Amino acid sequence: VALHFAKAQHQCYALYDADIDHYDPQQIRLMAELRSAIAEDALVLYYQPKVQLASNAIYGVEALVRWRHPRRGLVPPAEFIPIAEKTSLIDDLTRWEVVAALRQAAQWRAAGMPLRIAVNISARNLQDRNFVQQIMEVLTQMEFEPDQLVFELTESAIMLDPAGAKRKLIELHQRGVRFAIDDFGTGYSSLSYLRELPVSQLKIDRSFVAHIAEASSAAIIKGTIDLAHNLGLRVVAEGVEDHATADALRDMGCDVGQGYYFSRPMPPEDLQVWWRQRVRE
Numbered sequence: 388v389a390l391h392f393a394k395a396q397h398q399c400y401a402l403y404d405a406d407i408d409h410y411d412p413q414q415i416r417l418m419a420e421l422r423s424a425i426a427e428d429a430l431v432l433y434y435q436p437k438v439q440l441a442s443n444a445i446y447g448v449e450a451l452v453r454w455r456h457p458r459r460g461l462v463p464p465a466e467f468i469p470i471a472e473k474t475s476l477i478d479d480l481t482r483w484e485v486v487a488a489l490r491q492a493a494q495w496r497a498a499g500m501p502l503r504i505a506v507n508i509s510a511r512n513l514q515d516r517n518f519v520q521q522i523m524e525v526l527t528q529m530e531f532e533p534d535q536l537v538f539e540l541t542e543s544a545i546m547l548d549p550a551g552a553k554r555k556l557i558e559l560h561q562r563g564v565r566f567a568i569d570d571f572g573t574g575y576s577s578l579s580y581l582r583e584l585p586v587s588q589l590k591i592d593r594s595f596v597a598h599i600a601e602a603s604s605a606a607i608i609k610g611t612i613d614l615a616h617n618l619g620l621r622v623v624a625e626g627v628e629d630h631a632t633a634d635a636l637r638d639m640g641c642d643v644g645q646g647y648y649f650s651r652p653m654p655p656e657d658l659q660v661w662w663r664q665r666v667r668e
């Protein structure tokens with residue numbers, strides 16, 4: 388188990404840990420269930436709006452996966468994504484998500500709601516040799532404008548193999564796909580990649596946004612916004628939970644907000660209602 392893990396992570400060694408052991412009976416069962424869940428469309432995407440702070444106009448949506456489990460109800464991603472990420476199951480899951488999200492976006496577009504749509508991708512997706520090819524195929528099959536598709540990935544996903552990640556990002560970017568750095572500020576990383584990668588959005592992690600009233604967090608947020616703007620990037624603040632935070636972010640020059648203050652992640656039908664209400668207001 389440790390050997391496989393070390394190889395998968397491109398590390399020289401790894402120590403055994405029950406957490407990395409997908410031979411663990413409980414994990415094997417969960418993975419088998421997840422595999423059939425993907426095949427049987429038992430996963431659902433919820434959507435959370437990203438809102439432009441200056442105009443209050445919708446900027447796009449982020450797709451967040453949930454698992455409609457027959458016994459456990461609606462299971463949040465934190466309970467199954469880490470398990471899927473240990474195996475190639477994450478490749479199937481991500482492909483399923485991209486197809487589902489693009490299909491939804493096409494429906495919204497037909498209903499007069501052209502929305503930029505963001506999908507989270509994992510470090511392991513970038514290590515999959517076929518990833519770029521598969522995404523290109525999906526885009527071609529679905530005749531989707533690639534510049535309306537955003538992939539969100541974390542700093543740590545990039546830093547696992549910066550050179551490989553860069554190559555893949557550039558390939559997809561040439562095809563029109565956009566990229567956002569998720570949870571910015573929480574990973575150990577080098578700022579130089581921001582210059583080198585074809586990234587267009589930077590998402591400030593909600594741990595900073597939650598403490599915006601404190602001088603140190605405010606300084607980090609303001610610094611990040613200025614840095615991003617100087618590099619020509621849009622800044623999205625995650626975890627905006629109240630009016631005061633949205634105002635403070637806007638005053639700091641932050642472009643876009645996302646969080647419970649605007650809306651919780653919701654099923655696509657509800658997003659359509661939410662959108663219609665806002666357009667009418």
Ligand code: C2E
Binds near residue numbers: 509646
């Ligand atoms: P993330 O991409 O940073 O997603 C944002 C998470 O913050 C979501 O949790 C969302 O529900 C939550 N959130 C949004 N607004 C607020 C707020 O105002 N306050 C607070 N406290 N939380 C807020 P969720 O849906 O449970 O997703 C958790 C993480 O799971 C995501 O973090 C992402 O890393 C991962 N994830 C979700 N869906 C997918 C997916 O489809 N594929 C992959 N690979 N990862 C996913």
Ligand code: MG
Binds near residue numbers: 449507569
């Ligand atoms: Mg995200």
Ligand code: MG
Binds near residue numbers: 590592625
């Ligand atoms: Mg995030």
